[in-house]
Amino acid sequence: MIIAVIGDASCSAEEARLAEAVGELLAQRSATVICGGLGGVMEAVCRGAKSKGGLTIGVLPGEDSSMANRHVDIPIVSGVGYARNMAVVKSAQAVIAIGGNYGTLSEIAYALKRNIPVIGLDTWSLSRNGREDGSIIEVHGAAEAVDKAIALAEEKARQV
Amino acid sequence: MIIAVIGDASCSAEEARLAEAVGELLAQRSATVICGGLGGVMEAVCRGAKSKGGLTIGVLPGEDSSMANRHVDIPIVSGVGYARNMAVVKSAQAVIAIGGNYGTLSEIAYALKRNIPVIGLDTWSLSRNGREDGSIIEVHGAAEAVDKAIALAEEKARQV
Amino acid sequence: MIIAVIGDASCSAEEARLAEAVGELLAQRSATVICGGLGGVMEAVCRGAKSKGGLTIGVLPGEDSSMANRHVDIPIVSGVGYARNMAVVKSAQAVIAIGGNYGTLSEIAYALKRNIPVIGLDTWSLSRNGREDGSIIEVHGAAEAVDKAIALAEEKARQV
Amino acid sequence: MIIAVIGDASCSAEEARLAEAVGELLAQRSATVICGGLGGVMEAVCRGAKSKGGLTIGVLPGEDSSMANRHVDIPIVSGVGYARNMAVVKSAQAVIAIGGNYGTLSEIAYALKRNIPVIGLDTWSLSRNGREDGSIIEVHGAAEAVDKAIALAEEKARQV
Numbered sequence: 001m002i003i004a005v006i007g008d009a010s011c012s013a014e015e016a017r018l019a020e021a022v023g024e025l026l027a028q029r030s031a032t033v034i035c036g037g038l039g040g041v042m043e044a045v046c047r048g049a050k051s052k053g054g055l056t057i058g059v060l061p062g063e064d065s066s067m068a069n070r071h072v073d074i075p076i077v078s079g080v081g082y083a084r085n086m087a088v089v090k091s092a093q094a095v096i097a098i099g100g101n102y103g104t105l106s107e108i109a110y111a112l113k114r115n116i117p118v119i120g121l122d123t124w125s126l127s128r129n130g131r132e133d134g135s136i137i138e139v140h141g142a143a144e145a146v147d148k149a150i151a152l153a154e155e156k157a158r159q160v
Numbered sequence: 161m162i163i164a165v166i167g168d169a170s171c172s173a174e175e176a177r178l179a180e181a182v183g184e185l186l187a188q189r190s191a192t193v194i195c196g197g198l199g200g201v202m203e204a205v206c207r208g209a210k211s212k213g214g215l216t217i218g219v220l221p222g223e224d225s226s227m228a229n230r231h232v233d234i235p236i237v238s239g240v241g242y243a244r245n246m247a248v249v250k251s252a253q254a255v256i257a258i259g260g261n262y263g264t265l266s267e268i269a270y271a272l273k274r275n276i277p278v279i280g281l282d283t284w285s286l287s288r289n290g291r292e293d294g295s296i297i298e299v300h301g302a303a304e305a306v307d308k309a310i311a312l313a314e315e316k317a318r319q320v
Numbered sequence: 321m322i323i324a325v326i327g328d329a330s331c332s333a334e335e336a337r338l339a340e341a342v343g344e345l346l347a348q349r350s351a352t353v354i355c356g357g358l359g360g361v362m363e364a365v366c367r368g369a370k371s372k373g374g375l376t377i378g379v380l381p382g383e384d385s386s387m388a389n390r391h392v393d394i395p396i397v398s399g400v401g402y403a404r405n406m407a408v409v410k411s412a413q414a415v416i417a418i419g420g421n422y423g424t425l426s427e428i429a430y431a432l433k434r435n436i437p438v439i440g441l442d443t444w445s446l447s448r449n450g451r452e453d454g455s456i457i458e459v460h461g462a463a464e465a466v467d468k469a470i471a472l473a474e475e476k477a478r479q480v
Numbered sequence: 481m482i483i484a485v486i487g488d489a490s491c492s493a494e495e496a497r498l499a500e501a502v503g504e505l506l507a508q509r510s511a512t513v514i515c516g517g518l519g520g521v522m523e524a525v526c527r528g529a530k531s532k533g534g535l536t537i538g539v540l541p542g543e544d545s546s547m548a549n550r551h552v553d554i555p556i557v558s559g560v561g562y563a564r565n566m567a568v569v570k571s572a573q574a575v576i577a578i579g580g581n582y583g584t585l586s587e588i589a590y591a592l593k594r595n596i597p598v599i600g601l602d603t604w605s606l607s608r609n610g611r612e613d614g615s616i617i618e619v620h621g622a623a624e625a626v627d628k629a630i631a632l633a634e635e636k637a638r639q640v
Contacts, residue, residue: 002554032554057554063401063570063594074482074512074537076556079566079590080400081383082270083243086559087567090543099289106269110242110559113262114543122289129259129282162394192394217394223410223434223561234322234352234377236396239406239430240560241543246399247407250383270399274383402590403563419609426589430562433582442609449579449602 001157002032002057003149004092006108007041007123008101015099016044018121021142022096023048023056029150032057034091036084037068037075041098046071059087086110093153096145097123097136108136117152119145161317162192162217163309164252166268167201167283168261175259176204178281181302182256183208183216189310192217194251196244197228197235201258206231219247246270253313256305257283257296268296277312279305321477322352322377323469324412326428327361327443328421335419336364338441341462342416343368343376349470352377354411356404357388357395361418366391379407406430413473416465417443417456428456437472439465481637482512482537483629484572486588487521487603488581495579496524498601501622502576503528503536509630512537514571516564517548517555521578526551539567566590573633576625577603577616588616597632599625 003026007019023045026033033049035042037058046056050071058072061084065075078084085103089095089111095118097108104123111118112135119137126133137152139145163186167179183205186193193209195202197218206216210231218232221244225235238244245263249255249271255278257268264283271278272295279297286293297312299305323346327339343365346353353369355362357378366376370391378392381404385395398404405423409415409431415438417428424443431438432455439457446453457472459465483506487499503525506513513529515522517538526536530551538552541564545555558564565583569575569591575598577588584603591598592615599617606613617632619625 057556059556065571074554075571076537076539076567077570078558078560079570080240080243080403080558080560080563081246082273083240083246083400083403083560083563086241086243087556090557090559091545091555102269102273105286106266106273109262109266109269113242113266124293125287125290126265127285127287130285217396219396225411234394235411236377236379236407237410238398238400239410240398240400240403240563243400243403243560243563247396250397250399251385251395400560400563401566402593403560403566406561406563422589422593425606426586426593429582429586429589433562433586445607445610446585447605447607450605 001150001153002034002092003153004034004089004095005041005045005098006035006088006095006100006104007098008104009038009040009042011040011044011099015041015122018142019044019098020048022098022145023054024052025142025146027052027054029146031150034059034088036061036088037072039069043069043071059084082106089116090114092116093156094119094149096149097121099123117149117156119148121145161310161313162194162252163313164194164249164255165201165205165258166195166248166255166260166264167258168264169198169200169202171200171204171259175201175282178302179204179258180208182258182305183214184212185302185306187212187214189306191310194219194248196221196248197232199229203229203231219244242266249276250274252276253316254279254309256281256309259283277309277316279308281305321470321473322354322412323473324354324409324415325361325365325418326355326408326415326420326424327418328424329358329360329362331360331364331419335361335442338462339364339418340368342418342465343374344372345462345466347372347374349466351470354379354408356381356408357392359389361420363389363391379404402426409436410434412436413476414439414469416469417441419443437469437476439468441465481630481633482514482572483633484514484569484575485521485525485578486515486568486575486580486584487578488584489518489520489522491520491524491579495521495602498622499524499578500528502578502625503534504532505622505626507532507534509626511630514539514568516541516568517552519549523549523551539564562586569596570594572596573636574599574629576629577601579603597629597636599628601625
């Protein structure tokens with residue numbers, strides 16, 4: 001099972017702690033982490049996953065792997081800039097968003113377009129034409145996020 | 161000046177009327193229209209622009225131009241699927257969003273990430289971590305949308 | 321009709337002369353020029369086309385239009401790096417290759433994969449597993465290249 | 481170390497045998513295999529690698545992982561169509577090309593543009609403006625291909 005963890009390359013200490021805990025829990029549940037491979041939330045989730053023996057994939061925007069954080073096991077050098085945001089979420093069975101800026105918002109949008117479940121920790125919320133869009137599943141804390149992501153990914157796997 | 165008009169391939173009659181009016185007004189102001197080249201809002205804005213002698217560009221997701229609506233003058237066959245959403249907004253000096261689904265949301269996100277102004281007509285609104293994000297400039301009606309888009313595009317041009 | 325002209329961002333004086341002549345002739349035949357938008361062959365073909373009142377499209381690899389040569393009328397900001405090479409050739413009904421390096425080779429490959437005719441002026445030639453691949457149509461001089469490209473593009477249009 | 485193996489989705493029995501042997505040898509040398517994830521050469525190399533306990537990555541052109549061959553451990557769903565060809569080669573330290581059609585040629589071009597060594601087994605050969613381009617390193621047999629790829633990848637790693 002592959003779970004995407006998305007968030008900004010610059011993040012608060014609290015977001016980094018959350019991301020690291022998410023990475024630890026995903027590794028303990030034997031889920032592979034995929035992310036954008038850079039710093040901030042991406043680095044923290046990889047560090048957490050590696051500390052518990054997990055596998056980490058970083059899909060990078062540039063032309064070589066030099067920007068990958070040092071906790072990425074498998075750097076995918078996309079060559080397509082921020083179009084790599086699609087690969088991060090489409091390769092996953094569920095997505096956990098932690099905080100995040102407009103890049104993260106584009107990833108949320110691509111995931112929802114493909115019906116890939118998005119679990120949100122202190123992230124974007126959306127409304128459309130004045131009505132709330134409840135597609136992002138808001139949770140509290142790393143444990144709830146990972147439980148929910150894995151449950152929804154398993155459900156999705158059963159449907160296919 | 162190039163203005164992007166974004167919205168869904170399936171849209172309401174009211175959204176189509178809005179998009180057509182936006183296309184007419186952009187053409188009358190000598191702005192080139194760029195869009196995703198398909199149906200719905202994209203077709204309506206191209207139809208409007210052509211009815212007033214404007215120029216229309218459609219950046220298509222697929223492998224050939226067969227999906228382009230018949231009011232596209234210049235079909236750009238991207239070959240990169242929905243990564244073409246980036247090209248639609250990054251090629252423009254301002255963006256007008258009309259209604260829209262998750263694809264439109266990804267375009268809004270990419271535009272805001274690049275500081276390209278986004279004018280919204282009955283479209284998404286965003287909040288982040290509980291606080292409203294006021295980046296999408298909400299307007300009422302086609303005329304206000306086009307006035308605002310052109311004013312902001314001209315301002316941006318002066319800054320460069 | 322849209323004809324792609326491909327070649328390197330750094331080129332010899334002779335290649336630049338060829339590209340400029342190709343641009344002039346395409347404009348005189350009312351064909352729109354699409355290219356990668358940068359310097360070298362791309363700049364020369366746009367300069368030629370503009371000198372005869374033609375329309376030029378440059379599909380750029382980066383995040384804004386600042387790298388476009390000044391003879392590009394319509395800069396398409398792809399945001400997908402060298403994946404823009406696909407858009408350059410797939411948007412055209414025929415391709416003229418002038419000289420060129422590995423980037424040009426990738427464009428030739430993408431065009432041939434889609435059965436888009438490639439006319440070559442002092443460019444790559446290919447063999448596969450020891451046998452010559454005659455897919456690139458070798459010509460001599462700008463006039464022959466433009467005649468051939470337009471004839472093949474018209475033939476292709478009739479087939480569709 | 482990640483080695484890309486490229487070739488067509490439809491291939492001869494001999495090419496499939498070669499690709500399978502290359503996969504076995506790469507796995508025995510502890511190299512991770514990256515490929516385009518589909519059938520033909522891509523499937524054969526993954527089958528070979530898995531038979532010797534290797535790790536396989538398939539970077540897919542489409543919108544989900546349903547097209548991945550069943551020997552792919554990590555399907556990367558790029559969403560960018562054949563722009564995924566860039567990711568296949570840029571993520572590797574060396575590339576082995578087996579036979580191949582125009583898609584493979586585009587991958588060879590992207591690799592050479594980035595100075596990533598390309599080892600060829602019965603594949604394309606190139607000349608430019610009448611002169612042979614010796615950039616593709618021709619070898620005979622799976623063992624020589626793998627030896628050469630790993631030696632060049634290690635050399636490249638030392639330079640960085």
